[in-house]
Amino acid sequence: MLSVSIKTHRERPNKKTEIQMSNLWKQSGVPHKGWTLVDVIDIREDGQSEDDTSYESCMMCGNEKIRYVHIVTHDEIDEEFRVGCICAENMTNDYVNPKRLERELRNKATKRRTWLKKEWKVNQNGNRYLNYHDHHLLIYKDKKSDKYKVKIGEIFGNKKFDTIQEAKNAAFNGISYLKDHDQW
Numbered sequence: 001m002l003s004v005s006i007k008t009h010r011e012r013p014n015k016k017t018e019i020q021m022s023n024l025w026k027q028s029g030v031p032h033k034g035w036t037l038v039d040v041i042d043i044r045e046d047g048q049s050e051d052d053t054s055y056e057s058c059m060m061c062g063n064e065k066i067r068y069v070h071i072v073t074h075d076e077i078d079e080e081f082r083v084g085c086i087c088a089e090n091m092t093n094d095y096v097n098p099k100r101l102e103r104e105l106r107n108k109a110t111k112r113r114t115w116l117k118k119e120w121k122v123n124q125n126g127n128r129y130l131n132y133h134d135h136h137l138l139i140y141k142d143k144k145s146d147k148y149k150v151k152i153g154e155i156f157g158n159k160k161f162d163t164i165q166e167a168k169n170a171a172f173n174g175i176s177y178l179k180d181h182d183q184w
C-alpha cells in the first residue's frame with residue numbers, strides 16, 4: 001500500500017508525508033508507466049522569495065526541492081502524484097510536454113521577476129500607477145479595509161493586499177490572465 005495522502009491540485013503537501021516517501025521506482029506495487037500529465041505548476045507562482053518557498057519532493061523518486069511540480073494521474077491510482085520533470089517524463093513516456101510546460105513556467109517566472117522590479121510612479125493621490133503597453137495600471141488604497149487593490153485599465157480587481165509588492169504581483173497575474181484570454 002502507498003503511504004501517501006490524497007492531495008488536491010494546489011494543496012501544499014504535508015512535509016511529514018514527504019519525508020516518509022521512498023523511491024517508488026524500486027517498488028512493484030506502483031505503476032511505472034501509463035501515467036497522464038495533468039498540469040505543471042510553479043509552487044512559487046505567488047512571487048514569494050526563495051526562503052519562503054516550501055519546495056516539494058518528488059512522490060515517485062523522493063528527490064527533494066522541486067519547484068516545478070508535475071501533476072500526473074493513473075487509472076489504477078486514486079490520487080494525483082506530484083513529481084519532478086524527469087519522473088514525469090518516464091511515467092508518461094512523454095519526453096516533450098513535461099519539459100515544454102516547465103520551460104514555459106520558467107519563462108513566466110523570469111518575466112515576473114523583471115515585472116516586480118519595475119518602478120511605478122506616484123500620482124497626486126499618493127497611489128502607484130504604471131502606463132504599460134497602452135494600459136493604465138493603478139494600485140490604490142481601499143479606504144474601508146486600508147489594504148491595496150489593483151485596477152487594470154477599467155477593470156477593478158476584487159482582491160485586497162497587505163503590501164504593494166503583493167498588489168504588483170497580482171497585477172502581473174491579471175495581465176497574464178487577460179493575455180491568455182485575448183483581452184489584453
Ligand SMILES: [Zn+2]
Pocket residue numbers: 058059060061062063083084086087
Ligand atoms: Zn522523481
